[in-house]
Amino acid sequence: xxxxxxxxxRQNHPRFLDELKAxxxxxxxxxxxxxxxxxxxxxxxxAADLAHIGMENVRLIETEGHPLVYADWLHAVxxxxxxxxxxxxxxxxxxxxxxLSPPFEPTERNGNIYARGAVDDKxxxxxxxxxxxxxxxxxxxxxVNVRVLLEGEEEVGGEGIAxxxxxxxxxxxxxxxxxxxxxxxxxxxxxxxxxxxGMIYTELEVRGARTxxxxxxxxxxxxxxxxxxxxxLAHLKDEDGHILIPGFYDDIIxxxxxxxxxxxxxxxxxxxYRIAEVGAxxxxxxxxxxxxxxxxxxPTVDVHGIPGGFTGAGAKTVIPAKAVAKVSMRLVxxxxxxxxxxxxxxxxxxxxxxGVDVEVRLIHSxxxxxxxxxxxxxxxxxxxxxxxxxxxxxxxxxxGSIPIVGDFARHLGLPSVMMGFGxxxxxxxxxxxxxxxxxxxxxxxxxxxxxxxxGR
Amino acid sequence: xxxxxxxxxRQNHPRFLDELKAxxxxxxxxxxxxxxxxxxxxxxxxAADLAHIGMENVRLIETEGHPLVYADWLHAVxxxxxxxxxxxxxxxxxxxxxxLSPPFEPTERNGNIYARGAVDDKxxxxxxxxxxxxxxxxxxxxxVNVRVLLEGEEEVGGEGIAxxxxxxxxxxxxxxxxxxxxxxxxxxxxxxxxxxxGMIYTELEVRGARTxxxxxxxxxxxxxxxxxxxxxLAHLKDEDGHILIPGFYDDIIxxxxxxxxxxxxxxxxxxxYRIAEVGAxxxxxxxxxxxxxxxxxxPTVDVHGIPGGFTGAGAKTVIPAKAVAKVSMRLVxxxxxxxxxxxxxxxxxxxxxxGVDVEVRLIHSxxxxxxxxxxxxxxxxxxxxxxxxxxxxxxxxxxGSIPIVGDFARHLGLPSVMMGFGxxxxxxxxxxxxxxxxxxxxxxxxxxxxxxxxGR
Numbered sequence: 001x002x003x004x005x006x007x008x009x010r011q012n013h014p015r016f017l018d019e020l021k022a023x024x025x026x027x028x029x030x031x032x033x034x035x036x037x038x039x040x041x042x043x044x045x046x047a048a049d050l051a052h053i054g055m056e057n058v059r060l061i062e063t064e065g066h067p068l069v070y071a072d073w074l075h076a077v078x079x080x081x082x083x084x085x086x087x088x089x090x091x092x093x094x095x096x097x098x099x100l101s102p103p104f105e106p107t108e109r110n111g112n113i114y115a116r117g118a119v120d121d122k123x124x125x126x127x128x129x130x131x132x133x134x135x136x137x138x139x140x141x142x143x144v145n146v147r148v149l150l151e152g153e154e155e156v157g158g159e160g161i162a163x164x165x166x167x168x169x170x171x172x173x174x175x176x177x178x179x180x181x182x183x184x185x186x187x188x189x190x191x192x193x194x195x196x197x198g199m200i201y202t203e204l205e206v207r208g209a210r211t212x213x214x215x216x217x218x219x220x221x222x223x224x225x226x227x228x229x230x231x232x233l234a235h236l237k238d239e240d241g242h243i244l245i246p247g248f249y250d251d252i253i254x255x256x257x258x259x260x261x262x263x264x265x266x267x268x269x270x271x272x273y274r275i276a277e278v279g280a281x282x283x284x285x286x287x288x289x290x291x292x293x294x295x296x297x298x299p300t301v302d303v304h305g306i307p308g309g310f311t312g313a314g315a316k317t318v319i320p321a322k323a324v325a326k327v328s329m330r331l332v333x334x335x336x337x338x339x340x341x342x343x344x345x346x347x348x349x350x351x352x353x354x355g356v357d358v359e360v361r362l363i364h365s366x367x368x369x370x371x372x373x374x375x376x377x378x379x380x381x382x383x384x385x386x387x388x389x390x391x392x393x394x395x396x397x398x399x400g401s402i403p404i405v406g407d408f409a410r411h412l413g414l415p416s417v418m419m420g421f422g423x424x425x426x427x428x429x430x431x432x433x434x435x436x437x438x439x440x441x442x443x444x445x446x447x448x449x450x451x452x453x454x455g456r
Numbered sequence: 457x458x459x460x461x462x463x464x465x466r467q468n469h470p471r472f473l474d475e476l477k478a479x480x481x482x483x484x485x486x487x488x489x490x491x492x493x494x495x496x497x498x499x500x501x502x503a504a505d506l507a508h509i510g511m512e513n514v515r516l517i518e519t520e521g522h523p524l525v526y527a528d529w530l531h532a533v534x535x536x537x538x539x540x541x542x543x544x545x546x547x548x549x550x551x552x553x554x555x556l557s558p559p560f561e562p563t564e565r566n567g568n569i570y571a572r573g574a575v576d577d578k579x580x581x582x583x584x585x586x587x588x589x590x591x592x593x594x595x596x597x598x599x600v601n602v603r604v605l606l607e608g609e610e611e612v613g614g615e616g617i618a619x620x621x622x623x624x625x626x627x628x629x630x631x632x633x634x635x636x637x638x639x640x641x642x643x644x645x646x647x648x649x650x651x652x653x654g655m656i657y658t659e660l661e662v663r664g665a666r667t668x669x670x671x672x673x674x675x676x677x678x679x680x681x682x683x684x685x686x687x688x689l690a691h692l693k694d695e696d697g698h699i700l701i702p703g704f705y706d707d708i709i710x711x712x713x714x715x716x717x718x719x720x721x722x723x724x725x726x727x728x729y730r731i732a733e734v735g736a737x738x739x740x741x742x743x744x745x746x747x748x749x750x751x752x753x754x755p756t757v758d759v760h761g762i763p764g765g766f767t768g769a770g771a772k773t774v775i776p777a778k779a780v781a782k783v784s785m786r787l788v789x790x791x792x793x794x795x796x797x798x799x800x801x802x803x804x805x806x807x808x809x810x811g812v813d814v815e816v817r818l819i820h821s822x823x824x825x826x827x828x829x830x831x832x833x834x835x836x837x838x839x840x841x842x843x844x845x846x847x848x849x850x851x852x853x854x855x856g857s858i859p860i861v862g863d864f865a866r867h868l869g870l871p872s873v874m875m876g877f878g879x880x881x882x883x884x885x886x887x888x889x890x891x892x893x894x895x896x897x898x899x900x901x902x903x904x905x906x907x908x909x910x911g912r
Contacts, residue, residue, distance in 0.1 A: 031770035092772055098667065156770050197672060201771045210735025211554065212886040215758040216653060216856025218733075219786050220697065220750035223740045226759035226781075230689035237683065239809065241676065277674075279666025282811040284679045294676035302671040303682035304774055305765030310782060314487035314612050315657045315819050316548055317784060317856075318760055318885045325682075326766060328773060330675050353695065355738040363771050400672025400773075429774045430668040 004138040005448045009130065013441055017113070019049070020126040020440070023088075024106040024115040030066055030089035031156045039066040039152045042088040042122075046129070046150055047071070053133040055148065057171075063160025066152030070171060073136075074145045079455050080377075081145035083174040083414060084132075085404060086125035086181060087154035090117035091429045098431035112434040119426040123435035124180040124443065125150060127421065131447035143455025147174055151404070154181070157201070157364025158403055165407045176377040177408045180447070182420030184439070185396050186267050190385035190446070192378060193418035195296065195397030196405055198331035198368035200341045203361045204232065204348060205324045213319040223355030225323040226309060231353050233325060236301045241285040241294075243301055243329075245347045253334035253370075255297050259395075263292045266394060277425055296397035299340075300330050326363075330399060337365035366403025371415055377454060381417045384449035388442055400428075419450065460594040461904045465586065469897055473569070475505070476582040476896070479544075480562040480571040486522055486545035486612045495522040495608045498544040498578075502585070502606055503527070509589040511604065519616025522608030526627060529592075530601045535911050536833075537601035539630040539870060540588075541860060542581035542637060543610035546573035547885045554887035568890040575878040579891035580636040580899065581606060583877065587903035599911025603630055607860070610637070613657070613820025614859055621863045632833040633864045636903070638876030640895070641852050642723050646841030646902070648834060649874035651752065651853030652861055654787035654824035656797045659817045660688065660804060661780045669775040679811030681779040682765055687809050689781060692757045697741040697750075699757055699785075701803045709790035711753050719748045722850060733881055752853035755796075756786050782819075786855060793821035822859025827871055833910060837873045840905035844898055856884075875906065 009016070028042035029035040043060055047069050051058040055071035066089060074081070093103035093116045101107035106115035113123070128148075135142050149172065151161040165172065182193040208223035237243050255263070270291055274283050285294040294300070304326040310316035331340055345360040352358040371378065373395055382393040398418075408414040421443035427433045465472070484498035485491040499516055503525050507514040511527035522545060530537070549559035549572045557563035562571035569579070584604070591598050605628065607617040621628065638649040664679035693699055711719075726747055730739050741750040750756070760782040766772035787796055801816040808814040827834065829851055838849040854874075864870040877899035883889045 031768065031772065033769070091774075092766070092768060094766075095668070155772075199672070199773070201773070208736050211883065211888070212551070213734065214856060214884040214886070215760065215784060216655070216786060216854065217880075217884060218751065219758045219784075219855060220741045220754055220756035221729075221739050221747045222734045223736050223738070224758050226762060227689060227693065227757070230686040230759070231695075233683060233686035234690035239687075273677075278669065278678045280664050280679050280811055281813065282679070283677050284809075284811040285676045291677045295674065298676055300676035301683070302675045302680050302773075302775055303686070303765075304671065304772055305767040305776065306682060306762040306779075307767035309759075309761030310548070310550070311761040311763035311767075312487065312548060312550075313489070315782070315784070316487065316611075316760055316885065317655070317657070317758075318547075319758055320761065323762075326771070328671060328675075328771075330672060353740075355736055355740040357737065398672065399675060400670060424673075427667065428670040428673065429772065430670070432667070 005134040006445050008138040009134040009444050009448065016126070016130045016444070020113070020123060021106040023122050023126060024117055025104055027104045028089050028152065029092050030153050032092060039089055043067045043069050043152055046088055046125070049129055050148060053129070054136045055132065061164065063164065065160045068161055068164060069148070069150040071148040072146065073142050076142055076145045076455060079144045080175040081147065081173065082451065082454065083172060083177040083408070084128050084146060084148045085177055085179045086128055087121045087151045088125060089152040089155050090120065090122070091155050095431060100432055111438065112436050114432055114434045116433055118433050118435035119422040120428045120433065121154065121181045123440055124420060127440060127443040128180055128447060130444045131451065134444065134448055135451060143452045147171065159364065161404055162407050165404065165411050168411055172412055174412070174414055177414045177416040179402060179405060179416050179418045180420050181402055182398055182418045183422030183424060183426065184420070185394055187423055188389060188391065189267070190389040190391055190393040192381055192393055192395055193398045193420060194371040194373055194395050195333065196369050196402050197399050198335065198337055198366050199328055199401040200331070200337050200365040201328040201363040203324055203363060204229070204327050205322060205359045206232070207322040207357045208355060209319065209321050212321050215317045215319045218319055222319050224319050225356055226320065228353045228356040229306065229323045229325055232348055232351060232358070233303055235351050240287045243299060245343050247343050248299065248340065251334040252332055262395065266396070268292060295399035297332050299332055299335060301327065303327050330401065331368045333368050333370045335368060337367055341365065366401045367406045369406040369409060375415050377415060377417050380453040381419055381450050384453045385446055388446045388449055419446065461590040462901050464594040465590040465900045465904065472586045472900070476569070476579060477562040479578050479582060480573055481560055483560045484545050484608065485548050486609050488548060495545055499523045499525050499608055502544055502581070505585055506604060509585070510592040511588065517620065519620065521616045524617055524620060525604070525606040527604040528602060529598050532598055532601045532911060535600045536631040537603065537629065538907065538910065539628060539633040539864070540584050540602060540604045541633055541635045542584055543577045543607045544581060545608040545611050546576070546578070547611050551887060556888055567894065568892050570888055570890045572889055574889050574891035575882040576884045576889065577610065577637045579896055580876060583896060583899040584636055584903060586900045587907065590900065590904055591907065599908045603627065615820065617860055618863050621860065621867050624867055628868055630868070630870055633870045633872040635858060635861060635872045635874045636876050637858055638854055638874045639878030639880060639882065640876070641850055643879055644845060644847065645723070646845040646847055646849040648837055648849055648851055649854045649876065650827040650829055650851050651789065652825050652858050653855050654791065654793055654822050655784055655857040656787070656793050656821040657784040657819040659780055659819060660685070660783050661778060661815045662688070663778040663813045664811060665775065665777050668777050671773045671775045674775055678775050680775050681812055682776065684809045684812040685762065685779045685781055688804055688807060689759055691807050696743045699755060701799050703799050704755065704796065707790040708788055718851065722852070724748060751855035753788050755788055755791060757783065759783050786857065787824045789824045789826045791824060793823055797821065822857045823862045825862040825865060831871050833871060833873050836909040837875055837906050840909045841902055844902045844905055875902065
């Protein structure tokens with residue numbers, strides 16, 4: 001049985017790739033209102049594909065934002081039920097001028113496919129659908145019961161799916177979730193992600209004068225909100241990357257000594273990471289913690305942009321009336337979004353310089369999570385990956401946030417298997433995002449094997 | 457003679473206002489490439505008007521940027537020659553959504569005319585041209601020799617006119633310059649500006665990683681250029697507004713005790729200024745200096761905008777590869793642009809945090825200047841203003857920068873008479889910029905009287 005599904009996948013690989021390209025051509029940028037129709041279009045294409053391969057009860061579920069895609073196949077009597085999750089929305093493609101090929105014209109180069117969303121997450125959603133297709137086509141049935149739930153707002157906080165999950169609908173009754181939105185630790189190294197950082201994404205607005213003022217006339221007497229904002233941002237972390245918000249670290253549950261030991265044995269070369277992945281002259285961060293600890297098990301603060309003021313070419317001598325910073329914080333197990341946001345807000349309001357008003361707005365948030373590695377689905381995944389890739393599976397965490405994993409646990413009681421096939425240099429959220437074509441192929445085979453293993 | 461020129465001006469005021477409106481409708485934003493043709497159009501309209509009223513040798517003088525407008529009338533044998541200066545270019549109108557009427561559709565409200573460029577500087581240039589027209593029409597001649605030189609790059613550094621002036625062309629041989637680009641200290645209070653701050657306008661670029669990175673994956677290890685930039689900006693001034701660049705204050709020539717005493721007697725209400733002009737909850741700046749000293753006689757640093765990164769609506773979880781701040785410094789007499797920029801650059805490079813590269817670029821600059829008040833043209837201006845406004849003229853400085861005033865002195869040996877008719881609440885460089893209609897009218901009369909007084 002298993003051979004035939006995998007044989008089917010191998011035989012149909014060129015078509016699978018063409019269909020992935022078609023999906024990548026849809027600019028389903030969830031955060032930009034002008035792409036609202038494109039998001040729905042991507043959802044409709046996936047729904048049509050799920051219906052075409054033999055999934056049942058296929059439909060779009062409306063939300064206040066972009067729709068969810070639902071499908072199921074529930075005829076594996078006595079077998080577990082898996083909730084397959086992925087997202088069809090993508091990040092904005094800017095800065096556009098740094099792309100070597102257009103972000104929405106998928107292009108093959110060096111064994112990769114380049115496009116916005118290639119790895120995050122259309123390539124991985126496509127691998128899930130193609131694994132289901134291969135099993136249904138080769139065997140006429142699935143080895144387990146399957147529900148598929150895809151969303152179109154992962155990159156903007158996932159409020160629609162969060163609300164749907166929180167309502168505990170009967171459509172989501174399952175034994176575990178399969179989430180393909182993570183990466184492998186290194187090329188060829190089968191990997192399961194068992195921990196995620198949480199996040200609070202905020203806007204910090206500083207207002208000075210009532211209106212924009214001439215910086216010659218008023219410079220030296222009128223508050224400059226950009227300078228005030230800089231003073232606030234400069235006090236969020238000290239020079240060692242230690243966050244200065246009082247109480248921010250209090251509730252952190254540190255990784256166990258065993259987990260830390262396992263991380264130390266991972267094939268990780270900090271200098272290689274600095275040069276090849278980050279490309280900076282020096283890494284930064286908290287003294288006393290390794291890079292993996294800093295990115296997986298320590299909270300951090302980042303600033304994403306500072307809209308407002310004069311940003312055109314040339315010179316405008318203005319003291320802008322206001323400045324806004326887009327600031328996010330990553331949280332780690334033990335921390336909660338509610339308390340972290342409250343501490344941050346209180347601190348910012350307290351340290352705001354004289355002459356300005358500050359306002360802190362929460363844009364979206366997701367709690368951190370940690371998956372126990374001794375559940376049977378993680379064990380089945382470990383075996384399936386080992387078989388396809390020929391190596392022992394490693395357990396890692398991710399510095400990223402997938403809030404839905406926490407929601408699946410909290411509202412539905414489901415553990416998640418985070419089986420993803422990205423690579424560290426795939427350029428998520430950046431120009432020239434890519435997905436490795438071999439990983440697309442072996443990803444499909446891994447997912448086939450995994451579902452078979454769970455159904456055994 | 458004088459009555460008839462002023463009578464002509466009063467009779468023709470409605471047409472003068474219509475012609476000002478036509479000029480204000482031309483969006484001659486010098487810093488935006490898409491308005492290049494509009495800048496030339498404004499120059500051509502002014503040239504045509506100068507020719508029409510009887511000025512001679514009217515022509516556009518090409519520069520690398522927007523053209524200069526030249527005209528002369530040199531038949532007042534034995535009389536002084538005045539070089540009349542103004543600029544036809546304007547600041548960008550953004551933020552557009554804060555304008556009560558469109559920036560390029562001049563609108564009358566409450567005795568003012570609202571439009572971008574209304575006071576800075578089209579309304580004042582128009583007053584100069586209309587004063588010349590009134591004299592020529594009423595008297596058939598001018599009481600002094602006049603050269604007119606208008607530029608279209610004042611808001612972007614004025615490189616074209618600076619180069620032209622530095623070449624000491626015979627067209628600019630004159631005894632003094634008349635510059636109408638300043639304001640009156642209070643409504644109805646005749647004012648001459650005798651000091652200007654200088655400026656260096658810079659871009660400060662901070663680069664971290666090679667490309668934009670996912671803030672979940674890399675947050676805590678990759679340098680964030682926005683945070684690094686905030687740290688640098690936060691260290692340009694201390695909490696009291698004192699600039700922290702070593703040596704920055706060393707060469708300042710402070711105002712004389714007499715000048716400080718005169719400033720103290722000006723009708724200035726700090727609380728009124730804070731509420732009505734600035735509209736901030738508190739003024740800022742160096743302890744131990746009055747507001748007038750802080751804005752006229754002390755250097756300062758302002759940040760105008762921070763382009764780069766993610767500035768759209770919603771959330772994008774990216775660590776941008778670079779961030780840029782538009783930073784300017786105002787300089788006061790004694791300081792030079794070259795030394796001030798060198799000190800700033802050296803300091804920024806020294807305090808840049810680990811992990812990032814910084815680059816400091818000079819966009820444009822102008823030295824500060826101070827005019828002696830005992831020259832005959834300042835004295836004539838004082839008398840003319842007193843006659844038209846019925847009050848003693850006050851001497852003030854401006855916190856703004858008009859680099860050409862320094863160039864006129866350095867290259868042509870000309871003192872400048874800065875006779876302007878703006879008001880403190882005119883909103884230069886801001887939304888809802890205005891020019892008081894009574895000031896437009898009395899400004900024309902003041903300029904007529906001044907030229908007559910010089911020719912006496």
